[in-house]
Amino acid sequence: MDFVHLLISNNIKPSLQRIKIFEYLYDNREHPTVDTIYSNLVGDIPTLSKTTVYNTLKLFIDNGITSTVTIEDNEVRYDAIMEEHGHFKCDNCGNVYDVEIDISALKFKEIKSFKVEKTNIYLKGKCNKCLNKIN
Amino acid sequence: MDFVHLLISNNIKPSLQRIKIFEYLYDNREHPTVDTIYSNLVGDIPTLSKTTVYNTLKLFIDNGITSTVTIEDNEVRYDAIMEEHGHFKCDNCGNVYDVEIDISALKFKEIKSFKVEKTNIYLKGKCNKCLNKIN
DNA sequence: ATCTAATTTTGTAATCGTTACAATTTTATA
DNA sequence: TATAAAATTGTAACGATTACAAAATTAGAT
Numbered sequence: 001m002d003f004v005h006l007l008i009s010n011n012i013k014p015s016l017q018r019i020k021i022f023e024y025l026y027d028n029r030e031h032p033t034v035d036t037i038y039s040n041l042v043g044d045i046p047t048l049s050k051t052t053v054y055n056t057l058k059l060f061i062d063n064g065i066t067s068t069v070t071i072e073d074n075e076v077r078y079d080a081i082m083e084e085h086g087h088f089k090c091d092n093c094g095n096v097y098d099v100e101i102d103i104s105a106l107k108f109k110e111i112k113s114f115k116v117e118k119t120n121i122y123l124k125g126k127c128n129k130c131l132n133k134i135n
Numbered sequence: 136m137d138f139v140h141l142l143i144s145n146n147i148k149p150s151l152q153r154i155k156i157f158e159y160l161y162d163n164r165e166h167p168t169v170d171t172i173y174s175n176l177v178g179d180i181p182t183l184s185k186t187t188v189y190n191t192l193k194l195f196i197d198n199g200i201t202s203t204v205t206i207e208d209n210e211v212r213y214d215a216i217m218e219e220h221g222h223f224k225c226d227n228c229g230n231v232y233d234v235e236i237d238i239s240a241l242k243f244k245e246i247k248s249f250k251v252e253k254t255n256i257y258l259k260g261k262c263n264k265c266l267n268k269i270n
Numbered sequence: 271a272t273c274t275a276a277t278t279t280t281g282t283a284a285t286c287g288t289t290a291c292a293a294t295t296t297t298a299t300a
Numbered sequence: 301t302a303t304a305a306a307a308t309t310g311t312a313a314c315g316a317t318t319a320c321a322a323a324a325t326t327a328g329a330t
Contacts, residue, residue, distance in 0.1 A: 015296090015307065034287080047295095049309045054288070070205045071255075074317085076287085088249050100244040106256070109235040114223050117260035120206075121241070125252035150278065150325090169316080182324095184280045189317070209288085211316090 001026060010063045020044060021056050022065070022080065031069050031077040031087070031096045071096060071122040086121035092130035099123060136161060145198045155179060156191050157200070157215065166204050166212040166222070166231045206231060206257040221256035227265035234258060 003023050007014040020041055024032070032040075034053050042048045057078055060066035069077040071089045077096060079087075086101040103119045126134075138158050142149040155176055159167070167175075169188050177183045192213055195201035204212040206224045212231060214222075221234040238254045261269075 013297090013306080017308075047309075051289085051310075052308055055308080068208050070208055073203050073205055073211050074287090076208050086243065088245070088251070090249070091252075097245070097249070099249075101241065102243075105240075105242070106236065107240070108221065108237075110223070110232070113263050114225070114232070114234075114258065115261045115263075115266060116223070116258045117226075118258070120255075120257040120259075122255040122257070123249065123251045123253070124255075126250045128248050128250075131250060148277080148326090152279075182280075186281075186318085187279055190279080209316095 006065070010065050012059060012063055012065075017045060017048065017052050018056055018059075021053060022060065025060075025066060025078060025080040029098060031079050033075055033077055037078070069096065069122075070120075071124070084119075086123060088123040088125070088127070090127035090130055091124055092126055092134070095127065097127065141200070145200050147194060147198055147200075152180060152183065152187050153191055153194075156188060157195065160195075160201060160213060160215040164233060166214050168210055168212055172213070204231065204257075205255075206259070219254070221258060223258040223260070223262070225262035225265055226259055227261055227269070230262065232262065 003019050003026070004014045007018055007022065012018060021037060024037055024041060028040075030036075034050065034057065037057075038048065038050050038053050041053075057066060060078075061068065065081055067079050067081050069079050069087055071077070071087050084101075084103050086099040086103075088097045088099050089095070090097075099121075101121055103121065106119065136158075138154050138161070139149045142153055142157065147153060156172060159172055159176060163175075165171075169185065169192065172192075173183065173185050173188050176188075192201060196203065200216055202214050202216050204214050204222055206212070206222050219236075219238050221236040221238075223232045223234050224230070225232075234256070236256055238256065241254065
């Protein structure tokens with residue numbers, strides 16, 4: 001995966017910080033928070049500032065290569081956008097998994113009243129790993 | 136609508152504050168924030184504290200008669216739970232509308248890997264009112 | 271009714287995630 | 301190499317939420 005050209009083709013100058021942050025998002029699909037991203041990169045980039053992580057993620061979002069996952073009230077997670085998908089959070093282990101959902105199949109009554117530009121689907125429950133551990 | 140008995144039957148003692156807060160949620164379907172609820176009730180209950188609004192909503196959620204709507208990163212909204220439904224937020228006027236969606240029709244590949252207990256569907260875009268105004 | 275204990279409400283202070291902002295550093299251009 | 305523009309950084313400020321202890325209210329027993 002060529003992150004430099006992905007950034008350039010989305011009008012983002014590929015600074016070291018931006019490359020590393022996007023690389024982290026792309027490689028680590030656990031939908032990390034700002035703190036997680038910062039903690040895992042500050043070893044690589046000792047001067048890294050948390051403000052830079054915030055700024056960079058905002059830039060990614062504005063340019064359409066990242067989205068937020070707000071499956072939980074008290075935490076904002078980030079996701080490198082690939083194909084459209086939903087999210088499942090296990091309320092036992094806290095992990096957030098990607099879920100392949102055919103969003104175009106969603107039918108609803110008020111469909112003529114709104115022009116829908118974005119769809120987020122959030123599922124919660126227990127993942128199989130936890131179900132097996134608990135029982 | 137008999138809010139007193141609704142609270143009692145959900146193991147919640149019907150204090151004035153609790154009745155008024157649930158009544159507000161039930162009657163005002165714009166999915167208000169804590170601030171909105173507080174501002175609209177403090178006239179009725181002059182001693183009302185914002186902490187009470189937080190405490191009460193948490194109690195409602197724990198007892199299953201309220202849920203949160205986190206369609207936006209930076210605001211938590213509240214919803215008196217009725218039948219299962221999705222939400223649409225117009226990014227022009229900011230209003231959040233209820234949307235009737237048949238959630239049971241959602242099919243996804245990983246369905247066997249998770250025990251889904253709750254589903255949230257968030258749509259964003261433009262409502263017809265705003266579309267007509269803009270054009 | 272009255273006393274006592276339990277519950278609920280309240281206000282203040284603390285916490286934590288996020289943003290504002292100005293200074294510094296880095297990059298691009300002439 | 302000099303200058304301007306852009307990106308990064310650290311600190312301070314902000315705002316939503318929570319912790320906590322005091323005050324007020326309610327419920328139960330006598």
